[in-house]
Amino acid sequence: MSEDNQIDGRLDFKYESSWEELLENERFNRELCNDILQPYILKQRWYGGKASALKYLEIIDSFPIEDQNDRFYGVVLEVNFQEAFVQNYFLPIAFITDQSVVGDKIIARLRLNGQEGFLVDALLLESFRKQIFLKILEGEKYRYKEIAYRRGRSNTIAGYESSRLMGVEQSNTSIVYNETCILKIFRRVYVDENPDYEISKYLTMKGFFKNTPKYLGSITLKFSDKNVITLGLMQELVPNKGDAWEYFTHYLKGVFKELSDQKPKLETLRPVKYLEQLAVTDVSSAILAWCPLGFFEDVSNLAMRTAQMHIGLGQERINTAFTPQPFGNDYSVWLKNRLIYQFENRINLVENNLHKLDGLQLELANEFLSNKKVIRKQLLDFDEDKLKSERLRIHGDYHLGQVLVHERDFYIIDFEGEPESTIRDRKVKQPPIKDVAGMFRSFNYAIYATIFNNHEEYDYELNELFEIAEVLYGNIVGVFLRTYIQEVQQANLNIGYIKEIEFLLQYCLLEKAVYELGYELNARPRWAIIPFKGISNILNQQKYE
Numbered sequence: 001m002s003e004d005n006q007i008d009g010r011l012d013f014k015y016e017s018s019w020e021e022l023l024e025n026e027r028f029n030r031e032l033c034n035d036i037l038q039p040y041i042l043k044q045r046w047y048g049g050k051a052s053a054l055k056y057l058e059i060i061d062s063f064p065i066e067d068q069n070d071r072f073y074g075v076v077l078e079v080n081f082q083e084a085f086v087q088n089y090f091l092p093i094a095f096i097t098d099q100s101v102v103g104d105k106i107i108a109r110l111r112l113n114g115q116e117g118f119l120v121d122a123l124l125l126e127s128f129r130k131q132i133f134l135k136i137l138e139g140e141k142y143r144y145k146e147i148a149y150r151r152g153r154s155n156t157i158a159g160y161e162s163s164r165l166m167g168v169e170q171s172n173t174s175i176v177y178n179e180t181c182i183l184k185i186f187r188r189v190y191v192d193e194n195p196d197y198e199i200s201k202y203l204t205m206k207g208f209f210k211n212t213p214k215y216l217g218s219i220t221l222k223f224s225d226k227n228v229i230t231l232g233l234m235q236e237l238v239p240n241k242g243d244a245w246e247y248f249t250h251y252l253k254g255v256f257k258e259l260s261d262q263k264p265k266l267e268t269l270r271p272v273k274y275l276e277q278l279a280v281t282d283v284s285s286a287i288l289a290w291c292p293l294g295f296f297e298d299v300s301n302l303a304m305r306t307a308q309m310h311i312g313l314g315q316e317r318i319n320t321a322f323t324p325q326p327f328g329n330d331y332s333v334w335l336k337n338r339l340i341y342q343f344e345n346r347i348n349l350v351e352n353n354l355h356k357l358d359g360l361q362l363e364l365a366n367e368f369l370s371n372k373k374v375i376r377k378q379l380l381d382f383d384e385d386k387l388k389s390e391r392l393r394i395h396g397d398y399h400l401g402q403v404l405v406h407e408r409d410f411y412i413i414d415f416e417g418e419p420e421s422t423i424r425d426r427k428v429k430q431p432p433i434k435d436v437a438g439m440f441r442s443f444n445y446a447i448y449a450t451i452f453n454n455h456e457e458y459d460y461e462l463n464e465l466f467e468i469a470e471v472l473y474g475n476i477v478g479v480f481l482r483t484y485i486q487e488v489q490q491a492n493l494n495i496g497y498i499k500e501i502e503f504l505l506q507y508c509l510l511e512k513a514v515y516e517l518g519y520e521l522n523a524r525p526r527w528a529i530i531p532f533k534g535i536s537n538i539l540n541q542q543k544y545e
């Protein structure tokens with residue numbers, strides 16, 4: 001980048017082109033990648049490559065998004081990393097002359113044929129948001145275009161009233177329209193249909209699952225003859241009081257406070273047999289004394305919604321993207337390769353971070369390393385010959401943060417799958433029990449996060465709190481399992497007999513906790529103690545089964 005491009009410390013670029021012909025200007029394309037967008041994307045919340053070293057950036061597609069008033073461009077970027085992998089991102093861009101609309105959120109200053117202005121993210125502009133919204137409403141007209149706007153059959157919206165960026169903590173960027181619906185613009189994009197779009201549309205149109213926001217429309221880019229990229233997903237807005245993580249952790253804080261005030265003797269809290277199924281009414285009065293029945297009713301209700309989601313996903317007989325499938329050798333090979341690779345990566349991460357750990361975290365990390373043979377063996381012991389149930393499309397990254405709470409009911413969102421997996425891996429049919437294990441791990445997280453964050457306030461030693469945690473967790477698991485199993489079996493969804501369910505659960509719990517270890521050590525190391533403790537408990541429980 002030359003010194004000439006720097007004005008007032010800001011990026012300033014001059015081109016002898018108008019905005020309408022700017023994308024044909026070779027120098028602009030080159031500088032857009034090398035000088036303008038490289039520093040810009042590194043600072044964006046949606047940029048997922050922060051832990052890796054960016055090598056170079058390319059534009060792999062760009063196209064006008066226009067109506068009679070305005071022309072914007074959609075740009076698909078390919079980020080190439082030193083570590084030899086790539087990621088794609090979508091960025092709609094606009095040229096404006098009045099900076100007051102966006103404040104300091106500019107990408108660069110541009111001078112086009114002498115006209116001064118600013119390059120900005122088009123999502124900041126109401127004119128852009130309105131244009132794409134109206135195009136979705138007019139869906140049919142754009143069905144076969146390079147950018148296809150589709151209107152879902154359940155979409156009854158009459159017209160545009162308002163729009164705003166949702167402004168929540170998220171990996172993509174969502175727009176709220178008319179305060180009644182949401183358009184999620186995917187930032188990290190994949191050359192394939194996004195599973196969030198596929199599953200949301202399927203559950204609304206064919207799965208008849210009511211506890212997820214209705215699919216209302218989408219935006220898709222035709223990338224090549226055979227490939228598309230999902231750019232946007234429109235869904236109804238679910239009024240909510242926050243997600244189930246906030247709901248249950250808030251609840252648990254009160255539960256532990258009550259427990260500590262009552263200070264019952266630990267001997268009165270009978271542990272539940274590992275994976276024993278419980279009716280809400282089976283929860284002992286010794287526990288209900290400090291954890292209200294309503295808590296377990298909510299757990300049971302969430303189990304029912306989870307079962308209904310799986311019933312909706314598992315009833316397909318024609319569309320092969322959704323038809324359930326038996327387990328087979330190909331699946332086992334795929335699974336073991338993926339999990340062993342992931343596990344070796346976790347060992348490496350833990351070994352490299354050992355010097356940063358202390359106290360209980362270090363103790364548990366060493367225990368994890370000393371258990372590596374046991375864990376490896378368990379991951380490799382997956383034997384498809386023993387499995388008679390079916391695998392199906394599942395949520396894939398199911399945890400309390402993916403569930404919205406509204407009027408004591410639960411609405412499941414975000415079917416994009418595990419962020420670490422490739423887009424094709426995320427579409428592989430898996431045992432629905434994997435989602436159940438994801439939710440169990442999440443309850444385990446909620447309990448241990450409550451303990452680690454507040455233990456000084458509770459009148460118990462840490463070890464005693466861990467004992468209580470396991471009793472509470474055992475009851476949650478028991479109540480969830482019973483409702484879930486009853487519900488799916490009534491609908492004839494084949495999840496196998498009890499031994500098979502237990503085998504898959506143990507397998508998936510370990511798989512998920514190992515996955516979480518990597519997520520935490522990379523994203524928020526302080527939290528790694530929770531999966532470390534989780535893995536330790538999973539292995540210990542199995543010993544005493």
Ligand SMILES: Nc1ncnc2c1ncn2[C@@H]1O[C@H](COP(=O)(O)OP(=O)(O)O)[C@@H](O)[C@H]1O
Nearest residue numbers: 168170171172173182213235236237238413414
């Ligand atoms: N349909 C919806 N109705 C209401 N709020 C929603 C809806 N979808 C998402 N949200 C809110 O947006 C947040 C992020 O949504 P999510 O789908 O997880 O986005 P991302 O994939 O970008 O992380 C959610 O935690 C929730 O607060």
Ligand SMILES: O=P(O)(O)O[C@H]1O[C@H](CO)[C@@H](O[C@H]2O[C@H](CO)[C@@H](O)[C@H](O)[C@H]2O)[C@H](O)[C@H]1O
Nearest residue numbers: 245397399400401418419438441442445516519
């Ligand atoms: O960003 P996503 O929602 O797709 O999921 C990732 O981030 C999650 C954390 O926000 C992470 O979830 C882990 O922490 C949760 C508590 O914050 C807990 O409820 C989950 O059980 C635990 O897995 C998730 O694993 C990761 O994919």
